[in-house]
Every structure is written in C-alpha cells, then in structure tokens.
Amino acid sequence: MRALVGCFVGLMLVGCSDALVEKRQVDDINVDDKLSVAGRVCTAVPDPTGFPVKVVLIVDQSGSMCISDPPGSQGSPGFCEMYSTVPPGVTQPARVRALNRLLDQFAMTPNVQVALVPFETNVKGTWPPPGGPRFARPDASLRTRVNTLQAELGKGTDYQGALSYAYGIIGSDILDTESMTPEVLPRSKYVVVFLTDGVPFPKCAGNDNLTRYADDLNPELTWADSFGAGNFCNLIDPMDPDAITGFVAGTDRNQNYQLFSYVKQIIDLKDQYNVGDIRLHTVLMFNEDSVRNCGPICQDVYGQYVRWPGPTPVADGPGAARRIATWTLQQLALRGNGVFQDFQGFAGLSQLNLGVLDYSSLASRNVMKTLIVQSLSSEPGEQGRVVDTDGDGTIDEFDNDFSNKTNKFFADSDVDGFDDTFEIRRFNDGFRPDQKDGRGCDPMSPLTRNCMLRDTDGDGLMQYAEQYLKTRETLVDSDADGVPDGMEVKYGLDPIARLLVDVDTDGDATSDVDEFLKGSNPIASDRTFQEKSSYQYSITSEEQADKSMCYDFRVTGLQLVTPPNRVGATQGYNLFKIWFAEAPESGVATDYGVWKASCFWAQYDPPSVRVPAGPEMPPLTDGDFRQPYDIDSAAEYEIECLGVSPVRGTP
Numbered sequence: 163m164r165a166l167v168g169c170f171v172g173l174m175l176v177g178c179s180d181a182l183v184e185k186r187q188v189d190d191i192n193v194d195d196k197l198s199v200a201g202r203v204c205t206a207v208p209d210p211t212g213f214p215v216k217v218v219l220i221v222d223q224s225g226s227m228c229i230s231d232p233p234g235s236q237g238s239p240g241f242c243e244m245y246s247t248v249p250p251g252v253t254q255p256a257r258v259r260a261l262n263r264l265l266d267q268f269a270m271t272p273n274v275q276v277a278l279v280p281f282e283t284n285v286k287g288t289w290p291p292p293g294g295p296r297f298a299r300p301d302a303s304l305r306t307r308v309n310t311l312q313a314e315l316g317k318g319t320d321y322q323g324a325l326s327y328a329y330g331i332i333g334s335d336i337l338d339t340e341s342m343t344p345e346v347l348p349r350s351k352y353v354v355v356f357l358t359d360g361v362p363f364p365k366c367a368g369n370d371n372l373t374r375y376a377d378d379l380n381p382e383l384t385w386a387d388s389f390g391a392g393n394f395c396n397l398i399d400p401m402d403p404d405a406i407t408g409f410v411a412g413t414d415r416n417q418n419y420q421l422f423s424y425v426k427q428i429i430d431l432k433d434q435y436n437v438g439d440i441r442l443h444t445v446l447m448f449n450e451d452s453v454r455n456c457g458p459i460c461q462d463v464y465g466q467y468v469r470w471p472g473p474t475p476v477a478d479g480p481g482a483a484r485r486i487a488t489w490t491l492q493q494l495a496l497r498g499n500g501v502f503q504d505f506q507g508f509a510g511l512s513q514l515n516l517g518v519l520d521y522s523s524l525a526s527r528n529v530m531k532t533l534i535v536q537s538l539s540s541e542p543g544e545q546g547r548v549v550d551t552d553g554d555g556t557i558d559e560f561d562n563d564f565s566n567k568t569n570k571f572f573a574d575s576d577v578d579g580f581d582d583t584f585e586i587r588r589f590n591d592g593f594r595p596d597q598k599d600g601r602g603c604d605p606m607s608p609l610t611r612n613c614m615l616r617d618t619d620g621d622g623l624m625q626y627a628e629q630y631l632k633t634r635e636t637l638v639d640s641d642a643d644g645v646p647d648g649m650e651v652k653y654g655l656d657p658i659a660r661l662l663v664d665v666d667t668d669g670d671a672t673s674d675v676d677e678f679l680k681g682s683n684p685i686a687s688d689r690t691f692q693e694k695s696s697y698q699y700s701i702t703s704e705e706q707a708d709k710s711m712c713y714d715f716r717v718t719g720l721q722l723v724t725p726p727n728r729v730g731a732t733q734g735y736n737l738f739k740i741w742f743a744e745a746p747e748s749g750v751a752t753d754y755g756v757w758k759a760s761c762f763w764a765q766y767d768p769p770s771v772r773v774p775a776g777p778e779m780p781p782l783t784d785g786d787f788r789q790p791y792d793i794d795s796a797a798e799y800e801i802e803c804l805g806v807s808p809v810r811g812t813p
Contacts (some may be wrong), residue, residue: 200716201782204745205528213523213676222358223280230359230449234312237641256511272445281324282316346593348753354442362416364388364394378482379470389466441697442498453480532644538737551725555583555652567596578602579626602626620790624647638757718734734767758787761803
C-alpha cells in the first residue's frame, strides 16, 4: 500500500553515482541551472527493547494495613495480632499477592524496570537498595522484599514524603539518562502506582487559628492538625524514632497543595526533559467493616473527624475516612494523568489486580520524521541562489568584504571551532572570525593545548560551538524539531528551542520549518525567491514485510551556481546534502530521531560544463545513506560524496 506523504515531513542526505555524470561539449550543453534528485530511503526494523518502562511502586506500610489488608505485624506481637481479622486461608496480604502477580507479568517483559518505595512515617526499605541504580529488573531479592512488606508495619502514612521520594528517583534517573543517552528519553515511560488504605497521617497546619478547616464534606480546604498529632505537629522530640525526617515543627505537612505540588513536579518532568510519558495511578484498599469491627482503638489508627464550622464530631468515622481518602487519591490520579482504583472489603481486596494498569511501552514502527535537502555551496538571495563556496552561511561577496577578514574557501577561517557566520553573528559577544577565540580550540594555548576539532554527531557544529550553545554533542537535532542544529545556528535561530509549525520569524507568510524545506531564508522576507527558486518535494511511502518503512522521494528546483575553485582550475562544483530522520510513530513529533545522511556533487560552469548533463541526478538508494558524522568535514565531502567532485574531477 503506497501513500502520498506531504513535503512537511522529512530530512535526509543523498548520494549519487559517478557512473552517469559526464562533461558536455559546448555544442551539446544544457544551460538550465535547475537540478532534480530522486531516490529511496528506508527506516530500520522496529526494536521494542529500545523503549524502557520504569515503574515506581509506592506501597503503604503503615500499621493500619493489618486491619485493612491483613495479615501483618508491627514487629512484635501487639496491635495487629490482637485486632486484625484474617480471612480463612489467607496467609499473605492482598497487596503482596497482587505485587507478586505483577512481577510475574514484568518477568515476561524485558524492557520493564522497577523501584519499590515502601512508606509509613518515613520511606524505608526501598528496592533497589540506596547507592545503586534507581531502577532494576525484578529479581529474587525484590520478591523477598515484597514478601516481607507486612512484617514490620510503621505508625504514620506520610503521603508527602513518599511522593517526594518518587519525584527524587524519577528526576535523578532522567538526569542520568539525559547525560548519557538522551535519545532514549522520548521513548521512555515512567509509571507510578500509589497503593494505600487511608488518609495521609499526620496532617499538620502551620496556622492553628483558622475559623474553618477541611472536613470529609469539604476536603479541598486546609486541614487542621491530625487528632493525636498536635504535639508532633508543633513540637518535635529530637529523640523520637518515628519523627518525619526533615519536618519542621509548626509548618504544613500533607496539606493538599503540598501533595498536588509533588504530583505536578513529577508530571512536569515529561515536558522539561522531553520524556515519552509519565503517569501516576492511585489504588485505595479500604476495609470499612474491618475498621468498625476493630472498635474504638481504630479511631486512633484511622483518625477521628469533625465537621466545620464547629467543630462537630462525625459519628461515622470510618465513612469519613473513606470519603477523604477517596477524594484525595482521585485528585492525585487526576493530576497524574492516571486512573484511580478502589477495592473495598475482603471481597474487593481479593480482586486486587495491579496488572490492569497500563505498563505498555511506547514501542512502534519507525516512520520518517523529516527529510530535507541542504545546499552547501549557495545561499538564498533576493531572487535566486548566490554563491557560498564554503557553505558557512556567509556568501562569497561578504567573505570578500575586507571588514569580515574571512576566507571564502574555509568555513572556519581561524580554525577555532566556530565557523565564520557563527562568529560574525556573535560579534557583540567578543567573537572575531579572523582571530582564535579562547572559548574554542587553540592548539598552542595552554588552556587547550593539542586540541582537535570534531563534530561528534555530524550536525554541522564542532564540539566547542555545541558547548557554547548548550546543544547536545551526540544529537543531530537537540530540540527534536526536525531541523539539524547546524542549520538553525546558521540563521541565528535557537537550536534548543523547538520550532513550531506555525512560527514565521521573518513574517513572509511561510513558516520557518517550511523555509528550511524550501531552501529559503527563515529570517529574511523572501517571497520572490520562494516563488522562483524554492525546492519542491514529492514523497510516497511503502511499508515492508519486516515493518520497516521505505520512502520514495523526488526533490526538484535545486538551483546550481558556479563557485570558484580554490586552486584556480575548474570551477562550478555544487555540494548538496540530504538529511533523513526516522522516529517511532508513537512519538514522532518529540523524538530526537535517528539520523542518516548522504551527499552529492554536481558541476555547473556555463556555457561549457554541466554535470550531470540531464535534469536529474542518478537515483539514490538506501545504501547511499550513512551516519552523519561519517561525512562531516570538507575533506570527507570531497572524497566521500557521490558524483563529480573537486578531488576526483569528472569520471
């Protein structure tokens, strides 16, 4: 099945074969200066292992769990053993059974990693243990930890501390990934599952003098200090082994705005670091009958409640606790773009199934993100293209301008790692295109002795320019907008601020993205040029049996110019580069893309020379595309690019 693909998609490099290029005699010359290029380029076969799913299991380990979801113990015979009712035949809590079934499910999915966060007054007994990786594949040690969750239950139910911890491990994991393999982030999915049986405890209010506080009918207001926690909220005993780490007496704790803020911070990591997806789900396991059967002692465990104004005691404490817990967890799930699950009583808990939540990866087939042709020998002028021999963005006319002191044959005249246009645009920042800059490479300087220039990702920027701009040295397109960093920098655009499809910097009614595709100037109003000399794309797609996608493309309107030759011999060598990026269909808009490129030469020196003689380059194949960093220097262009070149000459 073949489908037409609009010219908006696409970036790619092409190469052409030497076999069909030839020099024409004067009496057999085609003086037309326009060229077309066509070919086929294909995506890779889908690889599901490249789409990690990282699951944070936040599990309530407070003392009330032995009432709601028995059996359990607080470490020695006492409250749990005296007041909990264990259904016949039950030897493990429902949450432990559900977690083990979930781990069985994850064992069949090799791209899933887990972090276990048990919490009560504080977070304790996390897995993986502190000091190692933040997420890991489930193993026997995790099973052991899950099976002991009910063995030493604590006293508090500090939602705030648990959410804070989850934010910390997710944020740290994202930062580690960003520094080492940033391309994985748009393909990563983080899933937080928050499992509890009740309301946050303790709740503390910094202001103890309000005339009205929250209650079960108005849970959105500020909560008063929890019953029985007044001394804790306002006076901390430094010797108390159950004190909340980091809590300052007399301040707010577990208030709604604090809980919601941590959820927002977790979810905001998605856009801040271009993560594929982050979701937070909540699960309530409230056993109202067990709480009532427990008697008066459970008023301390589950809390006593009043209504305002008043305060007026609530007769049905278990019912109030359930309403408050339900509202709170619903709000957390809503803000976490997740779902809320509610399991009531022993019958409901027996159906507890964490596996129904969405842990699926973002894996999908790769499709074309972008394909674009770039001329490295000319720049758009008022009506047609003008010569830029070295392709640095400064046309030869300005290279010859004495004030610039640049060399039209060398993109980086002073060889400091910042090309001439880069330095001319940043003159007010102290850059000079004819003087080595201390922020770049100077092999003779003690600060950068014996330095070497390299373009590690092949995006057209040397490592020193990438460091100055804070772009990624391993990503062709640091902001994932479909335009290589070097192309954006050439025109003074920000390579770490994503171009939106409707942004039109120069106000000429053509978006910046379309101007890159057309080969026009995104920062100069050039409608006349676009009408006469812009590139036109035609692309069709075809899915292959192995689920890869192949794209047949044709680009017309490539205008040829006549650059001089640096040795004074033959001239007119035009260099073109085609960029191609593929990305998972599930997140093509934000994925950084997997890039490859090809390049080709054509010669135009009228009236005697035009190579190829016809209107079109020989067709390109997928095999003509390589890693961008394999063709990232002037010497490599002359040797590696297809067609007639200044080094090889005409075949």
